[in-house]
Amino acid sequence: MAAGVQQEVAALVHAHVRRMGQIDPAAAASPTLADPQVRIGDRDLLAACAIRDLVFTEDSYEAMWGALHRHVLTVALAGPEADGAFEQALTRAVDLVVRRRVASSDRSISLTWPSMDPAGAGPLVRHGFAPLTVLGTVDLTSAEAGSCPVAPPERISQAGDEHVDQVLLLAEHLHQHESRLGALPHRPGTRTRLRNEMAAAIESSTQSVLIAMNGADVVGFVQAQPPQGAWIEKQVAANHAGYVSRLLVEPGARRRGVARALVDAAHGLLREQGAEVALVHYSAHNHPAASMWVRFGYRPVLTTWTRRLSPSQA
Ligand SMILES: CC(C)(COP(=O)(O)OP(=O)(O)OC[C@H]1O[C@@H](n2cnc3c(N)ncnc32)[C@H](O)[C@@H]1OP(=O)(O)O)[C@@H](O)C(=O)NCCC(=O)NCCS
Known part of the structure; x- marks a missing residue:
């Protein structure tokens, strides 16, 4: 990238972070825009x-979480004409992607955008994107501390090796639930990958898998990753962020x-x-789940919008 363009992009990223800081400080992390294919603006x-x-094989770990061929957009936005500039950038980017000759029919375009910024929603809806995933956050320093006692017969404890099989069943149930909602694909290797992942999380000295037991039965679980280890941490402008990554309660034990x-x-x-x-x-x-996280004090920070590309566009 020419030095002049590099400077312009750096100034845009700076203005983007400032604009986001006014809208939602938690969402004001710097976007990585090394050499953007789309640039909007005459003078500035x-x-x-x-x-x-991103291209993945069907048996890869990443394939569990989305399309095999993903076109991931990163946008920076500044200036008073934010809505119009966003729309123009998106139109050009989508056009570039759709016109590419890609053999795969399992394709998506996605963009993660601050949930609180109204500039994003309209253009994304007009271009056929759906808001699929939300990253929510809660402030643990002000949220109520202390443990909420669970009503008998359930009790909460750390999962041990002897619980791997039961936790795996719940993790599979959760994955199927998300597939049913259209949020995750179904892949042939999911069961094995989930088993390995849950067994590793239970054994881990840093991650935690907490379970709700009713007698000898595991009726619910949640997984938590500490700060510094949580891969998600750099997506938000927060220090020491932990990650609550999976939660499911068996239908018979819900609403208690x-x-x-x-x-x-x-x-x-x-x-x-x-954290x-x-x-x-x-x-x-x-x-x-969305009402539950709000009830627990969480609020949306980033929304990932996704558009599936139909085979005729692939
Ligand atoms: C979402 C889920 C974990 C809730 O478990 P639960 O033990 O029934 O939840 P709780 O009894 O602790 O309720 C907590 C809050 O969640 C919300 N909630 C739970 N189920 C709800 C429902 N069916 N409709 C509306 N709100 C609901 C309520 O706000 C509730 O608080 P309140 O009872 O004080 O109003 C459970 O329904 C589940 O496992 N669903 C399928 C998997 C899933 O969606 N997991 C979340 C992935 S992010």
């Missing part, structure tokens, strides 16, 4: 978009406060590990 750069292609007790225990562990905020991902159209 008002918007820029980088398109990154089991999820509340599990999340409360996970928050307690994250606090002990130095100041906790993050969670949930599907935007998983309405019981």
